[in-house]
Amino acid sequence: MAKVTIQDVAKEAGVSITTVSRVMNNNYPVAEKTRKKVEIAIKKLAFRPNLLARSLIQNSTKTIGILTPSLENLFFSEVIKGIDQVTGPKGYTTFLCHTEGKEDKERELIESLLNRQVDGIIMIDPRRENVLSGYLEKLAKEVPLLLINGHSAGIACDYVLNAAEDGVMEALRYFEGEGLTKIAFLRGKKSYSYDIKEEVYDHFMKEHGYSGQVVRIKDGNDAHTVEQAKEAVMGLLDGEDCPEAILACNDWMAVGALNAAKSMGTQVPKDLRIIGFDNTIISQITEPKLSTIDQQMTKLGGLAAKRIYQMMTDEDHNRQKIYLETKLIIRES
Amino acid sequence: MAKVTIQDVAKEAGVSITTVSRVMNNNYPVAEKTRKKVEIAIKKLAFRPNLLARSLIQNSTKTIGILTPSLENLFFSEVIKGIDQVTGPKGYTTFLCHTEGKEDKERELIESLLNRQVDGIIMIDPRRENVLSGYLEKLAKEVPLLLINGHSAGIACDYVLNAAEDGVMEALRYFEGEGLTKIAFLRGKKSYSYDIKEEVYDHFMKEHGYSGQVVRIKDGNDAHTVEQAKEAVMGLLDGEDCPEAILACNDWMAVGALNAAKSMGTQVPKDLRIIGFDNTIISQITEPKLSTIDQQMTKLGGLAAKRIYQMMTDEDHNRQKIYLETKLIIRES
DNA sequence: ATCAGTTTAGAAAACCTTTTCTATAGAAAG
DNA sequence: CTTTCTATAGAAAAGGTTTTCTAAACTGAT
Numbered sequence: 001m002a003k004v005t006i007q008d009v010a011k012e013a014g015v016s017i018t019t020v021s022r023v024m025n026n027n028y029p030v031a032e033k034t035r036k037k038v039e040i041a042i043k044k045l046a047f048r049p050n051l052l053a054r055s056l057i058q059n060s061t062k063t064i065g066i067l068t069p070s071l072e073n074l075f076f077s078e079v080i081k082g083i084d085q086v087t088g089p090k091g092y093t094t095f096l097c098h099t100e101g102k103e104d105k106e107r108e109l110i111e112s113l114l115n116r117q118v119d120g121i122i123m124i125d126p127r128r129e130n131v132l133s134g135y136l137e138k139l140a141k142e143v144p145l146l147l148i149n150g151h152s153a154g155i156a157c158d159y160v161l162n163a164a165e166d167g168v169m170e171a172l173r174y175f176e177g178e179g180l181t182k183i184a185f186l187r188g189k190k191s192y193s194y195d196i197k198e199e200v201y202d203h204f205m206k207e208h209g210y211s212g213q214v215v216r217i218k219d220g221n222d223a224h225t226v227e228q229a230k231e232a233v234m235g236l237l238d239g240e241d242c243p244e245a246i247l248a249c250n251d252w253m254a255v256g257a258l259n260a261a262k263s264m265g266t267q268v269p270k271d272l273r274i275i276g277f278d279n280t281i282i283s284q285i286t287e288p289k290l291s292t293i294d295q296q297m298t299k300l301g302g303l304a305a306k307r308i309y310q311m312m313t314d315e316d317h318n319r320q321k322i323y324l325e326t327k328l329i330i331r332e333s
Numbered sequence: 334m335a336k337v338t339i340q341d342v343a344k345e346a347g348v349s350i351t352t353v354s355r356v357m358n359n360n361y362p363v364a365e366k367t368r369k370k371v372e373i374a375i376k377k378l379a380f381r382p383n384l385l386a387r388s389l390i391q392n393s394t395k396t397i398g399i400l401t402p403s404l405e406n407l408f409f410s411e412v413i414k415g416i417d418q419v420t421g422p423k424g425y426t427t428f429l430c431h432t433e434g435k436e437d438k439e440r441e442l443i444e445s446l447l448n449r450q451v452d453g454i455i456m457i458d459p460r461r462e463n464v465l466s467g468y469l470e471k472l473a474k475e476v477p478l479l480l481i482n483g484h485s486a487g488i489a490c491d492y493v494l495n496a497a498e499d500g501v502m503e504a505l506r507y508f509e510g511e512g513l514t515k516i517a518f519l520r521g522k523k524s525y526s527y528d529i530k531e532e533v534y535d536h537f538m539k540e541h542g543y544s545g546q547v548v549r550i551k552d553g554n555d556a557h558t559v560e561q562a563k564e565a566v567m568g569l570l571d572g573e574d575c576p577e578a579i580l581a582c583n584d585w586m587a588v589g590a591l592n593a594a595k596s597m598g599t600q601v602p603k604d605l606r607i608i609g610f611d612n613t614i615i616s617q618i619t620e621p622k623l624s625t626i627d628q629q630m631t632k633l634g635g636l637a638a639k640r641i642y643q644m645m646t647d648e649d650h651n652r653q654k655i656y657l658e659t660k661l662i663i664r665e666s
Numbered sequence: 667a668t669c670a671g672t673t674t675a676g677a678a679a680a681c682c683t684t685t686t687c688t689a690t691a692g693a694a695a696g
Numbered sequence: 697c698t699t700t701c702t703a704t705a706g707a708a709a710a711g712g713t714t715t716t717c718t719a720a721a722c723t724g725a726t
Contacts (some may be wrong), residue, residue: 005682016706021684028685031704051448052389053682057711061385071410072614080404084431093445096429098417112426115384223617255618262620281405282615284556285588287595338712349676354714361715364674386713390681 004045013041024049055117064094064308065113065121069101072222073250074280075297079124079148082301090309092119101190101219103129110139120144120308128192131155144311148304149193158311159321160304164193164277167293167326168200168247171275174328175245180273181210184236184243186229186253188219194249197277201247213241222252229256230263237264237272244272251276251283254290258333274333288332300324337378346374357382388450397427397641398446398454402434405555406583407613408630412457412481415634423642425452434523434552436462443472453477453641461525464488477644481637482526491644492654493637497526497610500626500659501533501580504608507661508578513606514543517569517576519562519586521552527582530610534580546574555585562589563596570597570605577605584609584616587623591666607666621665633657 010017015034022028023038030038041047055061064087068076080096087094095113099106106127113121121139126147130136137155139145146158175183185201187194198214205212215236217228229248233256236243248254254276261268268274268288276283276292283290303322311317343350348367355361356371363371374380388394397420401409413429420427428446432439439460446454454472459480463469470488472478479491508516518534520527531547538545548569550561562581566589569576581587587609594601601607601621609616612627636655644650 003682007682017683018685018706018708019704022705025684029704034704048444048448050389050450050682052385052394052450053711054684055711056383056385056389056682056713057684059711071404071413072407074405074407077404077410081431093428093430093449095426097426098414111381115381116426117383117385221614223614226614226618252618259618259620281554281556281559285559285585285592287592336712340712350713351676351715352674355675358714362674367674383712386681386711388681389683389712390714392681 003050004047006047006049009038009041009045009047012045013037060119061117062092063116063118064092064305065110065116065118066094066096067099067106067109067121067123067126068096069099069125071098073252073278074282075250075278075295076124078280078297079301079304082298082303083122083305084301085298086302086305087309099127101127103127106130107135114143118143120146120312122146122148122304122308123150124148125191125193126150128190144308146304146308146311148300156319158307158319160300160307161321161323162193162295162300162326163323164197164295164326165200167277167295167328168197169204170326170328171247171293172201172204174275174330175247175273176208178245178273180244181208182241182244183210183212184246185212185214185249186217186233186246186257187214187249188217188225188253190219191249197249211241213243217253217256225252226256226259229253230260233257233260234264237261237266246272246274248274248276251278251280251290251292254292254333255282255286258286258288258290268333275328276333279329283331286333291328291330291333294327294329296324296327336383337380339380339382341378342371342374342380345378346370393452394450395425396449396451397425398443398449398451399427399429400432400439400442400454400456400459401429402432402458404431406585406611407615408583408611408628409457411613411630412634412637415631415636416455416638417634418631419635419638420642432460434460436460439463440468447476451476453479453645455479455481455637455641456483457481458524458526459483461523477641479637479641479644481633489652491640491652493633493640494654494656495526495628495633495659496656497530497628497659498533500610500628500661501530502537503659503661504580504626505534505537507608507663508580508606509541511578511606513577514541515574515577516543516545517579518545518547518582519550519566519579519590520547520582521550521558521586523552524582530582544574546576550586550589558585559589559592562586563593566590566593567597570594570599579605579607581607581609584611584613584623584625587625587666588615588619591619591621591623601666608661609666612662616664619666624661624663624666627660627662629657629660 006017006020009020015038020038022030023035097109121143140157149161150159187198215232217225217232246257248257254274257274258268261272266272276290279292279294283292339350339353342353348371353371355363356368430442454476473490482494483492520531548565550558550565579590581590587607590607594605599605609623609625612625616623616625
């Protein structure tokens with residue numbers, strides 16, 4: 001049962017392949033009678049146009065490559081959903097690739113996507129090494145490239161990013177307003193956005209003369225992360241410099257802190273306040289419910305998709321950096 | 334800066350495109366001297382072979398389409414990761430599509446994937462309507478099609494599935510062994526696997542003469558699901574037929590049950606036992622940690638990938654149905 | 667020096683479309 | 697009854713590869 005091609009349809013309908021193509025794409029006048037014949041033939045043979053051939057000639061595949069470090073964090077799922085909601089209706093299909101946060105894998109996947117002639121590439125949290133080495137900057141000249149949360153003022157490229165800095169500031173000011181100044185910062189090891197957040201935190205604490213402490217948790221799969229965060233925070237709560245408040249770089253870590261407090265009998269929010277980051281579903285199902293900083297991830301993905309669509313369809317484009325506001329959500333922690 | 338093609342490389346190296354192709358694919362003897370020339374030209378021009386053209390002629394795109402209802406449930410992320418770990422090294426790239434659990438969207442996406450000439454399609458939790466209507470059965474004749482957890486003894490097709498039935502049995506027997514017979518079953522509305530699980534539950538309860546009750550939660554995004562499960566379970570705990578144990582169809586629902594117990598002051602596990610399903614990360618970070626039924630999701634994905642690879646590469650194949658064991662994990666609930 | 671056999675290279679067809687350019691038929695206008 | 701225009705249809709080129717088939721050049725044996 002060989003595949004049915006436009007040839008077969010043409011023969012069946014007794015017309016040329018040109019005419020069949022025109023009926024399908026509706027981009028050239030075709031007599032009503034002819035059109036009917038062709039449509040009947042298409043239906044009869046269940047013809048399915050080969051998009052490869054079309055892409056080859058039109059020099060556009062209507063595909064977008066998405067690179068994400070992982071799928072485990074719901075942050076990424078939300079972003080991807082946001083992208084999809086915009087690109088799907090426009091007829092784009094997406095290649096989703098996980099880099100596992102590895103520099104070489106990231107490059108390898110990008111090369112593969114280029115060979116596949118994607119019309120654009122969206123990267124979520126790109127690896128620092130590939131940014132610094134100039135690899136991405138060169139890439140941006142070859143193909144529409146959009147970085148989501150690629151916090152790197154340096155390179156010429158398009159961005160959509162959370163104003164995570166503002167989010168951190170808002171959280172810290174909130175704590176301050178509540179009279180809390182012994183604030184610890186809980187972060188993962190390797191990530192641009194964590195670096196940025198820490199910088200802002202440091203700056204704020206120094207400026208106000210508060211003594212802070214930064215705890216670094218080794219990145220891993222999320223259950224481990226939570227476990228480690230819990231242990232680290234238990235250490236903190238047990239120590240002499242016991243903080244009154246904790247700002248975590250994501251919701252998983254915040255859950256770890258929450259669990260630590262429970263284990264130690266520390267009351268949240270009475271004796272310890274906790275604010276997470278991302279407003280993932282997780283933060284809505286803990287008891288007490290986690291306060292967190294909403295990053296509007298779905299919207300972020302949507303913005304990214306709209307921007308890359310512009311880049312793929314408009315000829316000239318100036319580089320843009322689009323910031324999305326964060327929002328402090330105070331729940332019960 | 335037009336794209337560099339095999340033509341350009343051939344000219345640069347002073348050979349024919351045939352020779353360039355042979356050097357790239359290493360599938361025909363080429364004199365060492367010639368090879369060097371070509372390799373230098375390739376590097377100099379940064380030639381990137383157009384996979385569309387290759388796919389067109391070889392009638393294989395080395396792509397796989399994955400359909401999933403959503404990304405929100407970590408169950409799906411894990412499965413996808415499992416698939417990826419197997420297909421990636423074999424040179425396959427995946428189109429990931431979310432159906433949002435909608436019948437028509439599912440069909441639409443499948444058509445699009447077929448137009449894109451995917452070599453195979455993996456569906457996670459396919460829509461019941463598309464199974465019943467015979468759509469999928471017809472599809473399976475056109476393209477290698479593998480269903481993950483498409484519990485539908487009926488249609489001729491390849492499957493990889495959790496022996497969810499056994500999981501339910503194991504959990505129920507466990508409860509029974511603990512002397513608990515007032516067991517409620519907490520489930521979402523629309524899903525094959527939930528149906529299967531409920532059937533097994535019903536059968537068990539009837540057979541032993543225990544009085545059970547099934548609670549149906551409207552499927553939604555997961556935070557809502559948790560909230561609704563919580564409310565439903567609060568109603569249950571408050572009622573006269575208050576259960577001693579709850580089996581939930583997934584971990585989210587189990588969290589809802591856990592939260593309900595906390596709200597009502599019911600002690601877990603002392604006064605109420607809860608077992609979830611899936612062993613997602615969620616179940617490892619609650620307090621108390623959730624007992625659950627592990628479905629080995631990553632492994633499931635890996636099995637699926639291996640099987641579809643067979644289907645895509647071997648000529649003849651008999652339909653297979655591969656079951657993967659579940660495992661009851663007793664933690665603290 | 668001739669012949670057969672072995673390496674190596676290239677020309678051209680093929681894959682399935684879209685698109686440009688040309689051609690035909692019929693209608694309208696003179 | 698020509699001529700011009702319009703509406704419609706088809707032939708052929710193009711897109712970038714792979715692959716088959718043919719050809720050339722060299723090797724070694726007679």
